[in-house]
Amino acid sequence: MDRYLASELLAPFFFGVGAFSSIGVTIDAVFDLVRKIVESGLPIDIAIQVFLLKFPNFIVLAFPMSTLLATLMTYSRLSSESELIALRGCGVSVYRMVLTAVMLSLVVTGMTFVFNEEIAPAANYRAAMTLEKALKSDKPTFKQQNIFYPEYQDVVQPDGSKNRILTRLFYADQFDGKRMTGLTIIDRSTKNLNQIVVSESAQWNPSQNVWDFYNGTIYFVAADRSYRNIVKFEHQQLQLPRTPLSLAEKSRDYGEMNISEALQQLDVENLGGDRQKIRKLEVRIQQKISLPFVCVVFGLVGAAMGSIPQRTGRGTSLS
Numbered sequence: 001m002d003r004y005l006a007s008e009l010l011a012p013f014f015f016g017v018g019a020f021s022s023i024g025v026t027i028d029a030v031f032d033l034v035r036k037i038v039e040s041g042l043p044i045d046i047a048i049q050v051f052l053l054k055f056p057n058f059i060v061l062a063f064p065m066s067t068l069l070a071t072l073m074t075y076s077r078l079s080s081e082s083e084l085i086a087l088r089g090c091g092v093s094v095y096r097m098v099l100t101a102v103m104l105s106l107v108v109t110g111m112t113f114v115f116n117e118e119i120a121p122a123a124n125y126r127a128a129m130t131l132e133k134a135l136k137s138d139k140p141t142f143k144q145q146n147i148f149y150p151e152y153q154d155v156v157q158p159d160g161s162k163n164r165i166l167t168r169l170f171y172a173d174q175f176d177g178k179r180m181t182g183l184t185i186i187d188r189s190t191k192n193l194n195q196i197v198v199s200e201s202a203q204w205n206p207s208q209n210v211w212d213f214y215n216g217t218i219y220f221v222a223a224d225r226s227y228r229n230i231v232k233f234e235h236q237q238l239q240l241p242r243t244p245l246s247l248a249e250k251s252r253d254y255g256e257m258n259i260s261e262a263l264q265q266l267d268v269e270n271l272g273g274d275r276q277k278i279r280k281l282e283v284r285i286q287q288k289i290s291l292p293f294v295c296v297v298f299g300l301v302g303a304a305m306g307s308i309p310q311r312t313g314r315g316t317s318l319s
Contacts, residue, residue: 005100012073016066024058046134053127056120063112068298071101075306098303105299112292117258125256144175149244170244179203192223210237254284
């Protein structure tokens with residue numbers, strides 16, 4: 001019975017994977033690639049390569065829907081042709097008949113996790129890099145703009161409550177992979193003394209764990225908002241955290257990271273203290289964990305709905 005039900009479930013499942021993933025990648029990628037071919041002169045072979053690299057991401061999304069489609073179609077047909085009634089007449093319970101669909105759903109859950117963790121993020125990242133390299137072949141492939149890093153600190157008030165204040169603000173216009181340019185840093189970490197650093201460029205010095213700033217000015221502002229001193233420099237080393245560089249180097253989008261990389265990015269975001277980004281990344285991590293288990297839920301729902309006695313055919317499940 002298990003072999004028979006499994007053979008009946010596999011055909012509509014693979015049909016659903018092919019249909020849903022093809023529709024998704026066509027709507028999301030094809031029209032955009034065609035526009036880039038016409039407007040930006042994207043080579044057709046590169047467009048085909050990017051198109052194929054986009055497929056794993058939509059296969060992941062197609063797995064749950066295909067599980068629902070397979071269980072609905074299979075159990076609806078078995079119910080309409082009275083095969084479920086025959087099995088119950090042989091002493092097979094409904095729970096036992098649905099168990100085959102649950103086991104298939106668990107297998108698909110594992111496949112979804114593997115695709116979503118190992119294949120889809122790497123394919124998405126490679127597709128993005130391939131497309132960027134093809135469209136910007138005369139420019140550096142790595143270039144980040146508007147690097148913004150706020151650092152916060154919880155200050156205990158006299159009444160015992162905590163007040164979250166901004167202690168340091170780091171901003172850079174661009175980062176080419178080695179050096180940042182157009183920097184402005186506001187440092188309020190020292191009590192009764194604020195510093196404003198404006199620099200043409202800066203580079204992280206890994207041997208000394210400091211930032212090397214070039215061609216800039218440091219403004220020292222007292223607590224009463226009066227200038228204490230102004231220092232111009234050609235080269236100045238400052239003890240600032242490396243976190244802005246880590247943020248700039250993490251150029252991958254959420255869909256291009258697996259759970260391990262997303263957790264590393266979350267550690268970096270926690271240092272920055274941007275709660276909106278932290279919450280967004282936490283939600284994405286939970287989505288990556290929970291998405292595979294949707295297959296089990298859809299398998300149970302499809303098998304339960306399909307097992308309802310009816311006199312209709314396969315086409316009912318498609319509606």
